[in-house]
Amino acid sequence: MAGKRRGKKGLEERDNVLDLFEYQADKEVKAARPLADRMRPRKLSEFVGQGHMTGQGTLISGAIEEDRIFSMILWGPPGCGKTTLAGIIANETRSNFVQISAVLSGIKEIRSVIQEARHKLTLFRKKTILFVDEIHRFNKAQQDAFLGHVESGLITLIGATTENPSFEVISALLSRCRVIVLDPLSPDEIAVVLDRALKDKARGLGQMGLVLEKEALHHLVRISDGDVRTALNGLEIAASIVSPGGLPTRDSDEKTGKANSIHLHDLENALQKKALIYDKAGEEHYNLISAFHKSMRGSDPDAAAYWLLRMLEAGEDPLFLGRRMVRFASEDVGNADPNALRMTLAAVEAFRFLGHPEGDLALVQAAVYLATAPKSNSLYQTLNNVRSMIKNTGPLPVPLHIRNAPTRVMKDLGYGKGYKYPHDYQDAFVPGSYLPDKLIDHLFYVPVQRGYEKTIKQRLDKWRQLKQKSSEKF
Numbered sequence: 452m453a454g455k456r457r458g459k460k461g462l463e464e465r466d467n468v469l470d471l472f473e474y475q476a477d478k479e480v481k482a483a484r485p486l487a488d489r490m491r492p493r494k495l496s497e498f499v500g501q502g503h504m505t506g507q508g509t510l511i512s513g514a515i516e517e518d519r520i521f522s523m524i525l526w527g528p529p530g531c532g533k534t535t536l537a538g539i540i541a542n543e544t545r546s547n548f549v550q551i552s553a554v555l556s557g558i559k560e561i562r563s564v565i566q567e568a569r570h571k572l573t574l575f576r577k578k579t580i581l582f583v584d585e586i587h588r589f590n591k592a593q594q595d596a597f598l599g600h601v602e603s604g605l606i607t608l609i610g611a612t613t614e615n616p617s618f619e620v621i622s623a624l625l626s627r628c629r630v631i632v633l634d635p636l637s638p639d640e641i642a643v644v645l646d647r648a649l650k651d652k653a654r655g656l657g658q659m660g661l662v663l664e665k666e667a668l669h670h671l672v673r674i675s676d677g678d679v680r681t682a683l684n685g686l687e688i689a690a691s692i693v694s695p696g697g698l699p700t701r702d703s704d705e706k707t708g709k710a711n712s713i714h715l716h717d718l719e720n721a722l723q724k725k726a727l728i729y730d731k732a733g734e735e736h737y738n739l740i741s742a743f744h745k746s747m748r749g750s751d752p753d754a755a756a757y758w759l760l761r762m763l764e765a766g767e768d769p770l771f772l773g774r775r776m777v778r779f780a781s782e783d784v785g786n787a788d789p790n791a792l793r794m795t796l797a798a799v800e801a802f803r804f805l806g807h808p809e810g811d812l813a814l815v816q817a818a819v820y821l822a823t824a825p826k827s828n829s830l831y832q833t834l835n836n837v838r839s840m841i842k843n844t845g846p847l848p849v850p851l852h853i854r855n856a857p858t859r860v861m862k863d864l865g866y867g868k869g870y871k872y873p874h875d876y877q878d879a880f881v882p883g884s885y886l887p888d889k890l891i892d893h894l895f896y897v898p899v900q901r902g903y904e905k906t907i908k909q910r911l912d913k914w915r916q917l918k919q920k921s922s923e924k925f
Contacts (some may be wrong), residue, residue, distance in 0.1 A: 527634065547579045580609060643684065649686075743762065
């Protein structure tokens with residue numbers, strides 16, 4: 452009997468040792484999780500960004516509060532909170548939550564999930580929420596496997612995708628889901644998340660006593676480009692360099708007197724990405740856009756490409772640069788090369804289609820094209836000349852011969868009288884005047900002798916000579 456008691460006691464001691472090892476291993480696994488994963492919000496009140504969908508009284512908030520989750524496709528860029536939002540829905544509802552990745556799963560895994568969902572519903576009256584990460588990677592047959600079960604309500608499907616679901620998700624499945632569009636986080640929202648990570652002692656870096664200096668914060672926010680995961684990963688790497696042991700140092704910072712300050716150079720070393728001096732709201736913004744515009748006007752493709760990339764790399768809005776080039780195509784190239792405007796608009800549309808960084812090349816192509824195109828500001832001068840004349844003369848009356856005459860009374864008053872239809876004449880041109888009487892023979896548009904405007908000028912000179920000869924006869 453004593454031997455049996457000792458044997459039982461030995462088993463208990465062994466189990467206790469195993470439990471201790473498992474606890475320690477689990478603790479180490481949790482500690483090894485990346486900062487971005489540890490800092491995932493667990494409640495909707497902790498979630499940062501997407502206020503249009505998660506704020507008080509909004510669609511997602513209401514669905515969670517009422518525990519009436521519907522099938523949805525979360526569409527947004529990386530790091531905007533798709534997976535986190537799905538996890539919050541799981542935590543704050545009474546449903547069985549299952550998560551799979553379209554990269555690693557197939558029909559077999561889908562069938563297994565459906566079987567488990569049927570089991571949970573039958574035995575426990577518990578619905579299943581199935582979260583499919585990167586759902587756009589499932590082929591048509593795999594997506595078809597969800598249809599009947601989503602339709603019957605056996606599973607509530609939450610798919611996450613960075614691709615346009617209109618193209619990547621089959622229409623039958625799309626019609627059974629609500630598409631929720633998520634936006635990149637704003638700079639202020641990224642800053643809030645970073646501040647939380649620095650202060651949170653349980654899940655974040657609060658035990659390290661870190662301070663993120665202003666310049667470093669701006670750089671980290673800028674290069675994250677709305678991706679909170681990128682921002683937190685960058686912060687974690689920089690923190691490991693400043694405080695390798697993960698604890699506060701006793702050495703005070705020479706500049707601020709604060710322990711463990713993360714400076715701009717710390718981030719540059721950690722991320723191997725040099726911070727470009729650029730403030731979108733300050734003087735440098737205007738200096739760089741001025742340099743870009745003047746380089747294109749000065750027909751220097753090398754400088755134009757350089758300044759364009761300087762701004763893109765520093766985080767400038769690519770569509771802002773695209774709009775400036777579209778304006779340049781009319782203002783500084785104009786009819787010297789009418790294709791410049793079409794080319795630039797096509798480049799902007801290509802960027803919208805491809806996004807960053809693939810679409811950057813289309814913007815560079817447009818900048819180089821504009822820099823090497825023949826230049827003319829005649830259209831810009833024409834616009835200014837006409838506006839100035841209208842301001843000075845006011846609304847001058849339309850000459851009678853080019854007025855519309857839809858009624859007999861108007862015709863009797865002389866509306867349209869003497870108008871000659873150009874297509875009835877040679878070269879579809881007939882000498883005549885179309886300006887108000889006080890502005891007859893006034894020239895607003897004066898083309899230059901460059902590019903296609905040289906051809907336009909030759910044509911206008913010929914027509915003006917014919918007008919001159921015609922007026923001399925009378």
